[in-house]
Amino acid sequence: MIDLIQLRRELHRYPELGFTEFRTAAMVVKMLTEMGYRVIYGKDAIEGSARRGLPRTEVLEEAYQRALREGADPEIVQKMRGGYTAVVAELEGMEAGPTTAFRFDMDALPITESALDKHTPQATGFRSEHEGIMHACAHDGHTAMGLALADRLKDRQLAGKVRLLFQPAEEGVRGAYAMVEKGMLDQVDRLFCLHLGVGVPSGHIRGAAAGFLATTKLEARFTGISAHAGASPEEGRNALLGASTALLNIHALPRFSSADTRINVGVLEGGTGANIIAEHARMIIETRSADEATNRELERRVRMIIEHSARMHELQAEVEVIGGAIPIRCDLELAALAVREAGHIPEFTCAEVVQDSAALGSEDASYMIRRVQEQGGLATYMIIGTQLSAPHHHPGFDIDEAVLEPAVNLLERLARTMQ
Amino acid sequence: MIDLIQLRRELHRYPELGFTEFRTAAMVVKMLTEMGYRVIYGKDAIEGSARRGLPRTEVLEEAYQRALREGADPEIVQKMRGGYTAVVAELEGMEAGPTTAFRFDMDALPITESALDKHTPQATGFRSEHEGIMHACAHDGHTAMGLALADRLKDRQLAGKVRLLFQPAEEGVRGAYAMVEKGMLDQVDRLFCLHLGVGVPSGHIRGAAAGFLATTKLEARFTGISAHAGASPEEGRNALLGASTALLNIHALPRFSSADTRINVGVLEGGTGANIIAEHARMIIETRSADEATNRELERRVRMIIEHSARMHELQAEVEVIGGAIPIRCDLELAALAVREAGHIPEFTCAEVVQDSAALGSEDASYMIRRVQEQGGLATYMIIGTQLSAPHHHPGFDIDEAVLEPAVNLLERLARTMQ
């Protein structure tokens, strides 16, 4: 029997960024295999070319080597080399029935974890071993829950199949799409996605989260010609002039009456020295809208601004999608089921199907949900409340671990309940 | 015998802007014809499609009607309707010889003339009758000199031909090019261009002016789509966003190591009201360089910025050349001749062939000079000094009329001297 808290702390100590979850995913594969699941991973579980915002080769390799040093099973992890860190496990129940899937994300954030004594992971000795990387969004808890759920269900007292999806690179909304493209969401009848926290208090369950925005994350690269800024400025083609023009004009794109929008150029970097006309510049841009078509139109306009900001200064520009998500429309009957089942668990004192809420941000589970729904299945995105020590993505973020046990109880009930 | 001062004052009272010099040019035609010159004018003297920065039809027509009201000979001026206000007159001397040409510009400026008592035209009663228009660059004097010279030479005591060029629209460097294109500078052996004032003191002659810059004047028009800024901003295509982006980026074009440059967006206008996304915007731009190729490269870059500033916002852009000039390289032997002849005129106490000087601005006589030189002739641009009451293009500008008589004496000597 799995010690949930112990397991979550182990995962917390070894946080890994998106597409470099080598140690985590290898551990997941190992445990699920030992439990008797049919486990798919590596290139079989994710479409390589559909991964968005993949880190550079050196980064992938360095993280891979680190995982090896930190005890990842060499045989398993070798199949993930190069950023193939998705894991899917399936188990057939004793009886026939529908396929129920659960999605858990595994990646961490580029945040240096708090070393203050009041921060529980520091005080209790499971602070991140990877300086500058931190589980500050509860994915350690999600992954532990997934493994504990697997452990509960290995008795196969199920009508139908259960499929467990362990996703890399949720941060930056990068990994889910490539698992969908690989077919990992096909033939699913019921899909439960979930998140701990997100402003919902301890003891509360929300069956259907609302307010997720469509989003696109783009990286634009401008290439010009360097030249000596004193001796021959006219021989240069200034990548920073193009990038700055793009930045201002992207922010100046109109508001839309069709739906609320957001736009941000979050990163701009270019140039090498005072006396050189900058040859290179890169920008990271994000668009968002509650409405998918509006977000697409916004993306189209951003691309046009980039192209012509570049051509204006005789630069080359390339644009790459490095992340994306679509809005989520939960199936309320599935949400209602979750609420009903939560009623059987004493720790959950309050459960609601849905609550109008402001924009929550974006989630690439949206692609999974859409695929299931397109194929006639049902899907929902649940929020399981827990007391947080600090906001998500904060160095002092921590969950109240007491939520883990009842949360797994709920998932177990959902897996076994075929109503 | 012509009263030079009287004539200059008459011209001063009826100033006319570029390509609307209907009254002036009609008077020039009439007088030259009466003197016995062969006079070419209207569409015969200027290539219509090569005129740059032509005013709008209504403006041309209004000025035409005004000229009629103010006594222009209807038969003559009718041939100039629509902005064909160039005049060329030729006279063959008694003896054979080379063709000597003189160029005089006729247009005035959109400046409201001073009404102060200390301003001589006001005090003496020949202030502009056309409110808002003024001869503030001595072209009234130039035209008067041209007519007086014609009067002197009508005796045909010449070896060779004399050709007198009365040019419209020098301001904005717009008219000369179209006269050259019509062939008005062909078969000229010697060309004298001139300007009164320009920083040279009374009694001084400079035989060869230096420092003229190549220049291009462009008008850019951006066309987008208007939309209600509150109800549906995204349906608009904002011409002002495109134009402002172009303006900043045009000014941000690099310095050139090949030659000194200048760049200016002098006018930007667009939009109709607070709550409408601007559908139209227009800009007037000028590039300059001491080096013709550099100016051409600068113009190329300006056009590229305009095009892509427009396309970035899905606007249409059109660019039109509304003026231009090239550098001037005077033939020093002709300049030396002018200096020598000036030595015979007591009012000219000092004459120099050339003097290094800072940039003077630009002159479209440059096209005439280039054409003559290309065909093997000689050409120069002389400055005839005169005391000014205020700088060129100033509401209080006036010349010292005492310069007119000796200046015509000099031109007469140059016309008759075949050394």
Next chain:
Amino acid sequence: MIDLIQLRRELHRYPELGFTEFRTAAMVVKMLTEMGYRVIYGKDAIEGSARRGLPRTEVLEEAYQRALREGADPEIVQKMRGGYTAVVAELEGMEAGPTTAFRFDMDALPITESALDKHTPQATGFRSEHEGIMHACAHDGHTAMGLALADRLKDRQLAGKVRLLFQPAEEGVRGAYAMVEKGMLDQVDRLFCLHLGVGVPSGHIRGAAAGFLATTKLEARFTGISAHAGASPEEGRNALLGASTALLNIHALPRFSSADTRINVGVLEGGTGANIIAEHARMIIETRSADEATNRELERRVRMIIEHSARMHELQAEVEVIGGAIPIRCDLELAALAVREAGHIPEFTCAEVVQDSAALGSEDASYMIRRVQEQGGLATYMIIGTQLSAPHHHPGFDIDEAVLEPAVNLLERLARTMQ
């Protein structure tokens, strides 16, 4: 008895822009006085310094002279000279009771009216006599309704007072605020504002319009130093660089999570010629938000951008409020009353208290409504449906005049009903 259609057509023929409604307002004063109302107008009805977006003195004077030429009563109109074109009329009923106010706007738009035969005013002979100005927003109908209502009520069969507010300069949201500041909305118990059309079909009444946005209209003027762009560009201080920088950065202000916003620089004009560094530039800007505080914050940021865009280039900048409005929150009991009374009028086949709707734009009646509510009164803004031949502000705009009679019937019932 007033011929409503005849009166509306008369008003339609003589459209006048905001603060120049001299002929219209003088006619209103004359008629109301003759009906026995106590009429307040000129400087007594509007706070001069609180008028926003007042035209230039010459424009005001020219329109004043035109009104005189077109038959405005000289004695009356003389008190309006300089743009004091508000009129307020009051009548005390036979019995004591509350004060009920109605607001009518009188101004027209700078639009050239359609001259197509299919356009009724053209076909029927009441097209605008003022070329380039047009009643394209039904204010002619509103004013006619106000006068007809006055005529009905002159019998004083009322419990309480009626106050009729004839407002100048609603277009650009400029005039209402100054009437409020003059105290014209004080001691009002019930205020009915209204508009014909606005997307509501013939026969329909909406008792409470929703969706009005807070807005501010600003004019910014940048003043630099002109200089010759070729000879001494560094001596200039370029107003167009400052203005273009402001334009881009104003459009680039962030979206707000607090409320939807709009922003537009609708006009930008500056500079005089290609070869002069621009000394002056002016911009017209509008901000909007459903939330008043958000609109104020947006205005604050716009002002900051203007100030520092100017100072960046050593320019002076001035910013003036030329229009503004706040959101409207109708009192639903008053709206319900209107719906109830409409039920007694056969032409109104459908009436609803309120309907959720997208943003309608902005209305400065909002200041009047706010003032009444602040003093404990009730207020609403009604839409009276009518078939339109073309959208508001379109050259082919026209109302179906059949709405006028039942609309006045409704207002009369509201004036007399003291429920």
Next chain:
Amino acid sequence: MIDLIQLRRELHRYPELGFTEFRTAAMVVKMLTEMGYRVIYGKDAIEGSARRGLPRTEVLEEAYQRALREGADPEIVQKMRGGYTAVVAELEGMEAGPTTAFRFDMDALPITESALDKHTPQATGFRSEHEGIMHACAHDGHTAMGLALADRLKDRQLAGKVRLLFQPAEEGVRGAYAMVEKGMLDQVDRLFCLHLGVGVPSGHIRGAAAGFLATTKLEARFTGISAHAGASPEEGRNALLGASTALLNIHALPRFSSADTRINVGVLEGGTGANIIAEHARMIIETRSADEATNRELERRVRMIIEHSARMHELQAEVEVIGGAIPIRCDLELAALAVREAGHIPEFTCAEVVQDSAALGSEDASYMIRRVQEQGGLATYMIIGTQLSAPHHHPGFDIDEAVLEPAVNLLERLARTMQ
């Protein structure tokens, strides 16, 4: 006796960036001390607070540790810790006489040296041991020459004193100013600065280099407030909007009629991720002009643009001078002396005092030259020609080492010649 080529190659193998020349400077101190010079170094030779563009503490410390690992004398180098890498050595001749100073720069560039076989340092085994750092501007040669000269002069057969200045951080024009501020150029009667190569062919000497530009290098840091770009963009203060606005407007500063200018924002970096409003941005800017006052005015305008681009978006901005130089006016009698002495050295087949040339870039020896001249001394900047394998600052740059011996011969003659 020093093996010049051997020494230069040793220096070449251990290139160090500006203010981290720990190994180089320690070696210089050691050798000069052994030769009997009075050696001043560390905080005695350079004014700490006047150093421009000092690297961050970690960078300084890391380079310091590397120098220790690579054999720098611990006792010597310890006094240089923190970037005090200037060395000044003095020797008094046998006879009384003036003080003659020579300046040698020691720093390398952040360039990865060519590893091609055709690149001599690679082929011959003295390619850089510090990957990414390279002597690509001949300062290894300069330093070797300085040491060889010291060795020649240690016999003290001189009339007067010799002072040898070994300067850190010439690249980026950062180090000379702080040595001047420390008084290292006081009481110098004759100062010889020099550079190998710079377009002058082998066998040629130019006694007085021309064309150095005044320059200022600035680093600007913008600080705003980060915020979630989706959830609350309006709470952010976007450092990248401010920086991009500054970048465009800095490039758009006018050309000057007073002197040719250059301007470049060579680096812009800011922001951390797609979904975060950027809190920080930094820019590196350079201004240049042949005229010192014009460069100062340009710097003033750049600072103003930075300040107000920041304040426009409610950012903080700091600007720091990280480099600078002034024009150089060589004393031609000293240049003539160098030419004369070069005539005694057979390898120098051609020597000229000065040659008009285009802008060479900038040199902070200019501050040393100015100080000497201000105190009544003479100074010049010589170019000693040598065949280059690739342009300065190129990965394949190399000098022809045959120049070193005759170059030192020339310096020796200049040191000993007191005429």
